[in-house]
Amino acid sequence: MYFSIMIENFLHYIWQHRKFKPTNLKTVAEESITILQVGVHNHNTGPDFFNAQIKIAEQLWAGNVEIHIKSSDWFLHNHEQDSNYDNVILHVVWEHDTEIHRKDNTVIPTLVLKDVVSKTALHNYQKLFSKKQKWIHCENDFASIDGFIISNWLERLYFERLERKSTDIAQWLESSKNNWEAVLFKMLAKNFGLKVNGEAFLSLANSFPFNLVQKLQSNPNRMEALLFGQADLLDADVQDLYFLELKKEYQFLKQKHNLSGATVTPFQFFRLRPPNFPTIRISQLAGVYTSQANLFSKIIRATCKEEIYTLFDVATSAYWENHFSFGKISKSSKKRITKSFIDLLIINTIVPIKFSYAKQQGKDIDDAVVGIINAIAPEKNSIVTKFQELKPIAKSAMHSQALLQLKSEYCTKHKCLQCAIGNSLIKG
Numbered sequence: 203m204y205f206s207i208m209i210e211n212f213l214h215y216i217w218q219h220r221k222f223k224p225t226n227l228k229t230v231a232e233e234s235i236t237i238l239q240v241g242v243h244n245h246n247t248g249p250d251f252f253n254a255q256i257k258i259a260e261q262l263w264a265g266n267v268e269i270h271i272k273s274s275d276w277f278l279h280n281h282e283q284d285s286n287y288d289n290v291i292l293h294v295v296w297e298h299d300t301e302i303h304r305k306d307n308t309v310i311p312t313l314v315l316k317d318v319v320s321k322t323a324l325h326n327y328q329k330l331f332s333k334k335q336k337w338i339h340c341e342n343d344f345a346s347i348d349g350f351i352i353s354n355w356l357e358r359l360y361f362e363r364l365e366r367k368s369t370d371i372a373q374w375l376e377s378s379k380n381n382w383e384a385v386l387f388k389m390l391a392k393n394f395g396l397k398v399n400g401e402a403f404l405s406l407a408n409s410f411p412f413n414l415v416q417k418l419q420s421n422p423n424r425m426e427a428l429l430f431g432q433a434d435l436l437d438a439d440v441q442d443l444y445f446l447e448l449k450k451e452y453q454f455l456k457q458k459h460n461l462s463g464a465t466v467t468p469f470q471f472f473r474l475r476p477p478n479f480p481t482i483r484i485s486q487l488a489g490v491y492t493s494q495a496n497l498f499s500k501i502i503r504a505t506c507k508e509e510i511y512t513l514f515d516v517a518t519s520a521y522w523e524n525h526f527s528f529g530k531i532s533k534s535s536k537k538r539i540t541k542s543f544i545d546l547l548i549i550n551t552i553v554p555i556k557f558s559y560a561k562q563q564g565k566d567i568d569d570a571v572v573g574i575i576n577a578i579a580p581e582k583n584s585i586v587t588k589f590q591e592l593k594p595i596a597k598s599a600m601h602s603q604a605l606l607q608l609k610s611e612y613c614t615k616h617k618c619l620q621c622a623i624g625n626s627l628i629k630g
Contacts, residue, residue, distance in 0.1 A: 209296065212327050213269045213315060214250060215619040215628070217294055218243055221320040229311040230298050233259045241267050248286050256292055258311050265291035273312055276302040326628045330618060337588060338613040340627055344592040347623050352595055355622035356604035360575075361567075363607040368558040375562075382559065383498045384412035389551045390490070394483045396546075398474060402467040403483070406433050409466050414459060415491055422519060425488040427451035432466060433484060440529040444521045476526040477537065485518035486539050501552055502559060505570040507545075507577045510552055514544045545578050549599050575600045585609050 216222060217240055227235040235258055241251030249266035256263050268290045270276060277300075281287040288304050293312045303309050330339050338344070371385060378384040388407045395403030409432045418425045430436050431452030436445070455461060469480040476482070493516055494500065504510050517523075517538040524534040553575050560567055578599035580586060586602045589595065589609075596602045611617070618624030 209271050210269065211619050213271070213294065213296060214243065216315060216319055216323065217251065217267070217269060221323040222315055222318040223320075227313065227318065229258065229313060231311065233311060235292075235311075235313060238262075249290055254291065258292070263291040265289040267292050267294055269294045271296050273298045273302050274300045276310075323628055330624065330627055331616075338609070339616070339618050340623060341592055343627055344589075344623070347593070347626060349595075351622055351626050352593075356595070356601050356608075358622075359604035359607040360600045362611075363603055364554060364557045367554040368561055371555060371558040372562075375558075378412070381412065382555075383416075383496070386498045386501070386551070386555055387412055387415060387491070389555060390547065391487060393547055393550045394487045395480070396478060396483075398470050398478075399480055399483075402433075402469045402480070403487075405465060405467040406484075410459070410461055414455075419492055419495055422488065422492045423447065424451050424455065425492050426485060426519060428455055428461075429484045429488050430481075431456065432461065433469060433480065434466060435469070435481065435484075435528070438528065442529040445528045471527075476532070479526050481525075481527060482518060482522060482537055485522045486516060486537070489516040489518060490514060490539075498555075502556060504552075504574075505568075507548060507574050510548055510574070511541060511544055514539050514547065545599070546581075548574060548578055549581065549603060572600070575603075581606075 220237070220240065224237070227237070229235060235256060237254075237256055239253070239255040241254030244250055244252050250269045251267040254265065254267045256267075266287075266289050268276070268281065268287060270279075270293070273293065273295050275295075276282065276293065281290075282303060282305060285305055288306070290304070290310055293302055293310045295312060295314055296316050298312055298314045301309060302312065330343075336342070340347075371389070374385045374388055375382070378388075388404060391407035392400045392404040395401070406429065410428070414428065415425070418428060427436075427448040430448055436449045436452055438445075440446075471479055490513075491497070494513055497513065500513055501510065504513070515538065517536055522537055524531055526532050553571060556571050556574075557567060560571070576598045580596035580599055580602035583602075583606075586596055586605050589605045596605060608621070608623075612621045612624075619628070
């Protein structure tokens with residue numbers, strides 16, 4: 203099935219980009235074919251190409267084109283019973299094995315591509331999709347791709363990734379009744395949890411109304427009490443003065459605001475470096491919101507990464523300077539949010555929310571937004587490292603984010619025919 207899908211996608215590519223001999227085309231009934239318009243590629247249900255214009259013999263036709271590997275696939279898919287295919291004017295196949303017809307039994311002209319396809323495109327396609335196991339299909343030729351093609355494609359992929367993230371943001375915005383500050387808090391919370399605790403932090407942010415954060419912004423102890431209490435980290439039997447103070451504050455807040463932490467996902471400490479313990483990140487998140495009022499507005503106004511560094515130049519509360527867990531004293535150190543961690547926040551929260559806000563306001567993406575992401579060093583992960591080994595192309599976080607998009611949405615899904623890199627290799 204996978205191979206059949208790949209072949210059919212290739213036929214779509216051949217038709218869309220006219221990778222066949224354009225002259226002396228004939229139907230299986232020996233009628234001449236002149237293609238004026240190949241039509242618009244349809245990625246949804248229905249015929250594969252809409253609104254084509256094709257002259258068959260002396261008759262000009264306007265309608266749709268359907269593409270299959272074999273003519274008999276028409277019946278395999280029951281198109282002869284589907285009125286959506288009544289307006290198909292040409293059936294394009296790799297191999298003709300039977301005559302096909304519409305629902306009203308009228309015969310549909312058929313064009314066989316097998317003998318007219320570009321030999322170069324066919325050879326390059328077969329080479330690209332050889333059965334040999336590879337990390338990505340084009341890894342043997344990736345280094346040979348023109349840098350201009352890659353650069354333009356990566357920029358497009360980055361904005362494609364931002365568009366996907368903006369869809370998630372739009373859903374959060376709708377559920378929060380258009381409260382951008384609340385959406386920002388949820389996004390920051392999730393990213394403070396990183397990969398291991400991201401969902402736990404998000405569930406924490408969702409466990410109480412955001413206006414409670416705004417009410418407690420002038421009181422650091424109560425802010426920490428709210429977050430630690432809702433995170434279910436104040437239930438232990440710890441005889442520690444600060445722990446007991448937070449517990450008392452939380453009991454007050456819980457009763458006053460009718461709070462429940464039952465929906466919060468448990469936090470993980472296992473295999474985390476102590477600086478990434480949920481306790482440290484929760485205290486830092488509390489610090490951000492007790493040191494910065496109207497954070498969303500400040501982020502929207504920020505035009506460079508240095509301004510954002512200033513907004514997040516925050517440390518934990520004093521207690522955590524010599525603790526990583528409640529009741530266990532550790533070597534004293536100032537636990538500030540590092541610039542490398544702020545870079546992750548910029549990549550995963552700040553730039554996406556600035557992009558989404560500009561989009562909602564109907565504004566073009568400011569050059570400053572692009573400047574901010576381009577000023578951040580590329581991320582270090584297994585996917586980016588592998589691409590860098592093939593060809594050193596990641597110069598900024600924009601590139602590393604684009605490479606993640608490329609791998610997850612194109613390479614892994616074998617969508618080489620929709621990829622600028624795959625296209626350049628097939629064209630030769």
